[in-house]
Amino acid sequence: MELQITATAPEHPASLLDLPWDVPLEKWPDEYLVALPRGISRHVVRFARAGDEIIAVKEVGEWAAVRxxxxxxxxxxxxxxxxxPVAVVTGRSDAGGEPLEPVLITRLLKGSLPYRAMFETTMRPGTVRRLLDALAVLLVRLHLSGFAWGDCSLSNTLFRRDAGAFAAYLVDAETGQLQPELTRGQRDYDLEIARVNIAGELMDLEAGGSLHPSVDPVSFGEEIVERYGELWHELTRTSVYPRDKRHYIDRRIRRLNDLGFDVAEMQIQRSPDGDAVTFLPKVVDAGHHQRQLLRLTGLDTEENQARSLLNDLETWMTTQDDYAPGDPLGARPEVLAHRWVRDVFRPAVRAVPRELREGADTAQIYHELMEHRWLLCEEAGHDVGLQATVEDYVRRARERRA
Incomplete structure (x- = not known):
């Protein structure tokens, strides 16, 4: 049988031909390999260089590799x-003509690490929780897409930190199934597998002295089930709001924030019945909102102020006619953010007389306006608008000073 390379892009076969496919993967010479941390796997896995890319090569049966x-x-x-995925290589044989296992090739996920590499130094319990939250986000997104994992674990996941955000990526789909929609039983099965696997993996770290003494493997394994359930409910329940109920969207964001999740992306679809809102969650590290707001607007604030301002900015963006995420013809986030600062943030803050600010900076004033708007909307049962919010805020501030 001749060597056959099935690849996702036309340039890949040429860059892959120079690799020693006639040698078992575990015996590949060092000149082809790249020394990077590897997770635990049932199969032989190596990192290699192919052209300008670093790839992960896994030996596995042909049916499993193609699937x-x-x-x-x-x-x-x-x-x-x-x-x-990059390619599948079949028809391998050694110098003596003996067949070798096919391989599945994937692209290296830059900046990612297997969980064991992240635990090389004892990780604080709060960081462990954020990693498990990231895994809960991944599992929810897989299930929403109709993918039953079948083997959810820390070992089958890569973790990446990006500008303070924690993200989890599926690295092993061997046991997975993709369907139009999953049943409750299929989701529960994945959760039970995740609970058992995570508890076992944390116990293994504990035995090796790499787990913080305050981290209980069993309770942390159970915790991911709870976090998944909270997130699944908040993301999947009906969320079509009348157009004059913008504060309902704020309410959903606040609930996700209270659960410890932030909104990575928000999509609003207009329909005759109202605005259907879809949220994409993420897990963030301390200081993420400060950096994000500073990058978009140039405003340098405290973390909680930044979260409040970003939530308002992102909600406002979705109301703009030229807001089109992923569309090269749509306005870039930086352009919209500049417009928000010019047309929304600054006018609102300037409408609050200096003598009523009591030494608070502009970010704090706007944050207080957002909190006040939230309360007014809850009381009124509809969105009262920013102008009415500012007027009521100023009136009450004057009454307090009188």
Whole structure:
């Protein structure tokens, strides 16, 4: 049988031909390999250089390799966080003509680490929780896409920190199934597998002295089930709001914030019945909102102020006619953010007389206006608008000073 390379892009076969496919993967010479942290795997996995790319090469049976390759391509189309498939190599044989196992090739996920590499120094309990929250986000997104993992674990996940955000990526789809929609039983099965696997993996770290003494493997394994349930409910329940109920959107964001999740992306679809809102959650580290707001607007604030301002900015963006995420013809976030500062933030703050600010900076004043707007909207049962909010805020501030 002749060597055959099935690849996702035309340039890949040429860059892959120079690799020693006639040698078992575990015996590849160092000149082809790249020394990077590897997770635990049932199969032989190596990192190698192919042209300008670093790839992960996994030896696995032909049926499994072709199937996983197809699943990863499907997940990529669904925009689910997973490693990118590059190629499947079949028809391998050694110098003596003996057949060798086919391989699945994926692209290295830059900046990512397997969980064991992240635990090389004892990780604080709060950081462990954020990693598990990131895994809960991944599992929810997979299930929403109709993907039953079948083997959810820390070992089958890569973690990446990006500007303070924690993200989890599926790295092993071998046991997965993609369907139009999952049943409750299929989701519960994945959760039970996740609970058992995570508890066992944390116990293994505990035995090796790499787990913080305050982290209980069993309770942390159970915690991911709870976090998944909270997030699943908040993301999947009906959310079509009348157009004059903007504060309902704020309410949903606040509930996600209270659960410890932030909104990575918000999509609003206009319909005759109202605005259908879809949220994409993420897990963030301390200081993320400050950096994000500073990058978009130039405003340097405290973290809680930044979160409040970003939530308002992102909600406002979705109301703009030229807001089109991912559309090159739509306004870039930086352009919209500049417009928000000019047309919304500054006018609102300037409408509050200096003598009523009591030494608060502009970010704090706007944050207080957002809190006041939230209370007024809850009382009125509809969105009262920013102008009415400012007027009521100023009136009450004057009454307090009188």
């Amino acid at each position: 996983e390759y197809g699943l990863l391509k499907d997940l990529d189309k669904l925009a689910v966080p997973a490693v990118d």
